[in-house]
Amino acid sequence: xRTDAAPTPTRLADYTPYxxxxxxxxFDFRLDPKATRVRSLLKMKRTGPGPLVLDGEAIDLVSVExxxxxxxxxxxxxxQDKLILEETPDVFTLNIESKCNPSANTTLMGLYxxxxxxxxxxxxxxxxxxxxxxDRPDVMSVFTVLIxxxxxxxxxxxANGNKIEEGDIDGGRHYAVxxxxxxxxxxxxxxxxGEFDLLEDSFTTMSGxxxxxxxxxxxxxxxxxxYAMDSxxxxxxxxxxxxxxxxxxxxxxxxxxxxxxxxxxxxxxxxIFNSSLLLADAETATDMNFERIESVVAHEYFHNWTGxxxxxxxxxxxxxxxxxxxxxxxxxxxxxxxxxxxRIKDVRALRxxxxxxxxxxxxxxxxxxxxxxxxxxxxxxxxxKGAELIRMLKAWLGEDMFRKGSDIYFDxxxxxxxxxxxxxxxxxxxxxxxxxxxxxWYEQAGTPRLTVRRRRTPxxxxxxxxxxxKQVTPPTPxxxxxxxxxxxxxWQAIGENGPLMEPQLTVMTTKSTDVSYPRFDEPHSxxxxxxxxxxxxxxxxxxxxxxxxxxxxxxxxxxRWEAGQTLARRLxxxxxxxxxxxxxxKTNPALRDYCKALGTTLNDPQFDNAFKALVLxxxxxxxxxxxxxxxxxxxxxxxxxxxxxxxxxxxRDDLLVTYKAMRDKTGVFSPDAEAAGRRALKSRCLALLSAxxxxxxxxxxxxxxxxxxxxxxxxxxxxxLSRLGGQRVESxxxxxxxxxxxxxxxxxxxxxxxxxxxxADGIHxxxxxxxTPSYERNNPNRVRALVGGFSMGNTKLxxxxxxxxxxxxxxxxxxxxxxxxxxxxxxxxxxxxxxxLDPRRQALVQAELDRIIAAKPSKNVLEIAERTRG
Ligand code: 0A1
Ligand code: ZN
Numbered sequence: 001x002r003t004d005a006a007p008t009p010t011r012l013a014d015y016t017p018y019x020x021x022x023x024x025x026x027f028d029f030r031l032d033p034k035a036t037r038v039r040s041l042l043k044m045k046r047t048g049p050g051p052l053v054l055d056g057e058a059i060d061l062v063s064v065e066x067x068x069x070x071x072x073x074x075x076x077x078x079x080q081d082k083l084i085l086e087e088t089p090d091v092f093t094l095n096i097e098s099k100c101n102p103s104a105n106t107t108l109m110g111l112y113x114x115x116x117x118x119x120x121x122x123x124x125x126x127x128x129x130x131x132x133x134x135d136r137p138d139v140m141s142v143f144t145v146l147i148x149x150x151x152x153x154x155x156x157x158x159a160n161g162n163k164i165e166e167g168d169i170d171g172g173r174h175y176a177v178x179x180x181x182x183x184x185x186x187x188x189x190x191x192x193x194g195e196f197d198l199l200e201d202s203f204t205t206m207s208g209x210x211x212x213x214x215x216x217x218x219x220x221x222x223x224x225x226x227y228a229m230d231s232x233x234x235x236x237x238x239x240x241x242x243x244x245x246x247x248x249x250x251x252x253x254x255x256x257x258x259x260x261x262x263x264x265x266x267x268x269x270x271x272i273f274n275s276s277l278l279l280a281d282a283e284t285a286t287d288m289n290f291e292r293i294e295s296v297v298a299h300e301y302f303h304n305w306t307g308x309x310x311x312x313x314x315x316x317x318x319x320x321x322x323x324x325x326x327x328x329x330x331x332x333x334x335x336x337x338x339x340x341x342x343r344i345k346d347v348r349a350l351r352x353x354x355x356x357x358x359x360x361x362x363x364x365x366x367x368x369x370x371x372x373x374x375x376x377x378x379x380x381x382x383x384x385k386g387a388e389l390i391r392m393l394k395a396w397l398g399e400d401m402f403r404k405g406s407d408i409y410f411d412x413x414x415x416x417x418x419x420x421x422x423x424x425x426x427x428x429x430x431x432x433x434x435x436x437x438x439x440x441w442y443e444q445a446g447t448p449r450l451t452v453r454r455r456r457t458p459x460x461x462x463x464x465x466x467x468x469x470k471q472v473t474p475p476t477p478x479x480x481x482x483x484x485x486x487x488x489x490x491w492q493a494i495g496e497n498g499p500l501m502e503p504q505l506t507v508m509t510t511k512s513t514d515v516s517y518p519r520f521d522e523p524h525s526x527x528x529x530x531x532x533x534x535x536x537x538x539x540x541x542x543x544x545x546x547x548x549x550x551x552x553x554x555x556x557x558x559x560r561w562e563a564g565q566t567l568a569r570r571l572x573x574x575x576x577x578x579x580x581x582x583x584x585x586k587t588n589p590a591l592r593d594y595c596k597a598l599g600t601t602l603n604d605p606q607f608d609n610a611f612k613a614l615v616l617x618x619x620x621x622x623x624x625x626x627x628x629x630x631x632x633x634x635x636x637x638x639x640x641x642x643x644x645x646x647x648x649x650x651x652r653d654d655l656l657v658t659y660k661a662m663r664d665k666t667g668v669f670s671p672d673a674e675a676a677g678r679r680a681l682k683s684r685c686l687a688l689l690s691a692x693x694x695x696x697x698x699x700x701x702x703x704x705x706x707x708x709x710x711x712x713x714x715x716x717x718x719x720x721l722s723r724l725g726g727q728r729v730e731s732x733x734x735x736x737x738x739x740x741x742x743x744x745x746x747x748x749x750x751x752x753x754x755x756x757x758x759x760a761d762g763i764h765x766x767x768x769x770x771x772t773p774s775y776e777r778n779n780p781n782r783v784r785a786l787v788g789g790f791s792m793g794n795t796k797l798x799x800x801x802x803x804x805x806x807x808x809x810x811x812x813x814x815x816x817x818x819x820x821x822x823x824x825x826x827x828x829x830x831x832x833x834x835x836x837l838d839p840r841r842q843a844l845v846q847a848e849l850d851r852i853i854a855a856k857p858s859k860n861v862l863e864i865a866e867r868t869r870g
Contacts (some may be wrong), residue, residue, distance in 0.1 A: 117194025190267030266303030429710020610677030821858030
C-alpha cells in the first residue's frame with residue numbers, strides 16, 4: 001500500500017453529523033476464502049442535505065440498487081475508497097452487492113482467514129474492507145446477519161447478538177442467521193466461521209437471567225480457556241457490584257484467533273481475542289500471561305457498557321471508551337489481586353510507555369485533534385493516561401460522587417455515540433463541580449512536572465509548617481504553551497513511627513500553591529502523591545533519609561515502593577552518567593542506605609511477596625533514559641546491571657534464603673495472586689543473584705530449568721541462563737525449542753528470549769532467526785516477539801554504534817509494512833526515544849527514519865515516521 005500524494009489529515013474541528021440514518025441493516029454473507037460475496041440491505045432515511053457517501057476499500061462492487069432498481073454505472077461514483085450517490089430519495093432501501101478476498105487479506109483488518117477460519121476485525125476502520133457502508137462510529141443501526149458457508153469446513157457460524165435461525169442448504173452448505181437488537185456502529189460488527197472446540201459455562205445476572213457463556217478455540221485448546229472463563233465470570237459479577245452494570249444479550253461468546261493485530265476486540269456479544277490473551281495453562285503460560293488474560297477478558301467484557309451501549313461520536317473520542325474501560329479493568333484487577341501491587345504495576349507500565357510517549361515526538365493529547373490513520377492512536381496516552389484521568393476524577397470528587405456521575409452517564413447516554421464533554425457533564429451534574437479546567441487534561445499533551453519543596457527550618461515560634469507545590473507542563477509538538485491543570489495531590493506527614501496526621505487531599509488548580517500543616521517537633525518526611533494520585537513527574541526535595549523513612553513507615557504501600565524507586569532512580573542516573581564518561585560508578589552512602597532498606601523490606605513478614613518482588617525491581621531503563629537524556633543507552637543498561645550487582649552483593653544471603661523459601665512445596669500449580677507472588681519473588685531473587693555472575697546463580701537457574709513444572713519457573717530460568725551466557729545457553733535454547741516447537745504461544749516466547757540475547761555474532765544471529773522456517777512473517781505475535789523483542793529488549797545489539805541494529809529494524813518495519821501497515825507502524829514506535837540518545841545514535845536513527853520515509857511506506861508508517869522525525 002504505497003502513497004504518493006501527501007495524505008490529508010482528519011480533524012476534530014471538521015466533524016459533521018452523517019446525513020442519513022440507517023434504521024435497519026441486513027447482511028448476507030456467502031463465505032468463500034477467495035471470493036466472499038456480501039449483499040447488504042439498508043433502510044435509509046435522509047437527515048441532512050448532500051450526497052450519500054459510503055466507505056469501501058480493497059473490495060469489488062458488483063451492483064447497487066435503490067428500492068429494487070439497479071443503478072446504471074453513470075448514476076454513482078466510485079473512487080479508491082468511496083461509493084458516492086449524488087442523488088437519492090429521502091426514504092429508500094439500498095441494496096449493495098460486493099466481493100472481497102479474505103485469504104489475500106494480510107492486513108488482518110476487515111474479513112480475513114486465520115488458521116483456515118474466517119474472522120473479522122473492524123475497529124477502527126476495517127468494516128470498509130468488508131462492504132460499502134458509512135464506516136464511522138456515530139452511524140448506528142440494528143444488524144441482522146446471514147452467513148452461508150460450506151458445512152464441513154466451517155461447521156460453526158457466528159455473528160453478533162442472538163442466533164435466530166439455522167439450517168442446511170444444498171451443495172453441502174449451511175447457514176445461520178444472527179440478530180443483534182442493540183444499536184451499534186459497524187466497528188462492533190463481527191463474524192466468525194470455522195471448526196472450533198467449545199468451552200461452555202453460564203452466569204446468572206443480578207436480575208436472575210441465566211446467560212450461556214461460550215469460548216470457541218482451535219480444536220484441542222478448550223482446557224486452556226478455563227482461566228479465561230473463570231475470569232469472565234468474575235468480571236461479570238464485579239461489573240454488577242462496582243458499577244451496577246448487567247449483561248444484556250441472551251449469550252456471550254469469545255473466539256480465540258492466532259493472527260490478530262492487537263490484544264482483543266469487544267465486538268457486541270462476540271469478543272475476538274488474540275489467542276495469546278486467552279489461552280493458558282500451567283505448563284505453557286507464565287503468571288504474567290494469566291494476569292493479562294484476567295485483565296483483558298475483563299476489559300473486553302466491560303466494553304459492553306463503556307464502548308458498546310455508549311459508543312464514541314468520532315474516533316477523537318476514543319479515550320471515552322478506552323480510558324474508562326482501562327480504569328475499570330485496573331480496578332477489577334486491584335480487587336482480584338491486591339490494590340497496592342496492582343497500582344504499582346500500572347504505574348510502572350505508565351512510566352515506561354506513556355511517559356516516554358508524552359515526552360517525545362509522538363506526544364499527543366488524550367483527545368487528539370487530528371490524525372492520518374486512526375489505528376496509530378491506539379496509544380498508551382489514550383488508554384493508560386486516559387485511565388489516569390478517570391482515576392483523578394474519582395480522587396477529586398470522592399467515591400460516592402464518582403459513582404453517582406457514572407450512574408448518570410449510563411442512564412443519560414445509553415444507546416448514543418457520545419463525546420468527552422457529554423461524559424464530564426454527567427459528573428458536573430452529580431457533583432456541581434465545574435469541569436472546565438479538568439477538560440484541559442484531555443486537550444493538553446505532555447506530562448506535568450510537579451515540584452514539591454518543604455520549608456525545613458521554620459523560625460520559632462511556629463504553629464505550622466509549609467509545603468509548596470509548583471506545576472509546569474513542558475511544550476509538546478504543536479503545543480508550545482500550557483495552562484495549569486487540576487491536580488489532586490494526596491499527601492501526609494510521616495514520622496519515625498508512622499503517620500503524624502490524617503492523609504490530606506490538596507486539589508491544586510493554579511501554577512503554584514502553598515499548603516500548611518501543624519508543627520511537629522519530631523523529624524518527619526512528607527509522603528506526596530500517595531497512590532500516585534496524578535500522572536505527573538514528581539520533583540521532590542526529599543533527602544535520602546526522608547526516602548528511607550518513607551520506605552519503612554509510609555502507610556501508603558504505593559509510596560513505600562515509590563520511595564525506593566526514587567532512591568534507585570537517583571543512583572541509576574549517577575551511575576549511567578559515570579559509565580558514559582568512562583568511569584566506574586562509586587559506592588556511596590545513598591547506595592548503602594538503599595540496599596539496607598531493601599533488606600529490611602525483604603525480611604519484613606508483614607509485606608506480601610508480590611510487593612517485595614516489586615520493591616526489589618529497580619526503575620526501567622526507559623525511566624532512567626528519560627531523566628538522564630541525552631545519553632548512551634548502553635550506559636543506562638549497564639547502570640542497571642551495576643545496581644543489581646550492588647544489591648546482590650549486599651543482600652546475597654537474604655536473597656538466597658528467600659529464593660529457597662519461595663520454592664513451591666505443594667506441587668500443585670495455582671495461578672492465584674498469592675502463588676504468583678511467591679514465584680515473582682523467587683524469580684526476582686534469582687535475577688538479582690545472577691547479576692553477581694558467580695557460579696551460584698548459574699547452578700540455581702540450571703536446576704530450576706531442569707525441574708520446572710510450570711512455564712513461569714521454566715522461562716525465568718531460561719532468561720537467567722541467557723543473560724549469564726556460557727555453555728548451557730545454546731543447549732538450553734535448543735532443548736526448549738525442541739520441547740515446544742508445536743505450541744505457537746510458547747514458541748513466541750522462545751523467539752523473544754532469542755531476540756533479546758547479546759549474541760556473540762551480533763545482528764547476524766538476529767537475521768538468522770528471521771530466516772528460520774518457524775519464523776512466521778505474517779503472524780503479528782511472532783513478529784512482535786522477534787522484532788519488538790529486539791528493539792525494546794536488546795539494548796546492546798539494537799543500539800550498536802555501527803548502526804546494524806537500527807538498519808535491521810528499519811528493514812523489518814518496511815517488510816512488515818508491505819503486508820500489515822498497522823502492525824508495522826506500531827513496531828516503529830521503538831524509535832520514539834531517539835532524541836534521548838547520544839548525538840551519534842541520534843544521527844543513525846535519523847538516517848533510518850529518512851530511509852523509511854523515502855521508501856514511500858503506507859499512510860500508517862508514514863505518519864509515525866514523519867512525526868517521530870519531527
Ligand atoms: N478496542 C480494542 C482495541 C483494538 C483496536 C483495534 C484492533 O484492530 C486493529 C483490535 C483491537 C480494545 O481496546 O481492546
Ligand atoms: Zn479497549
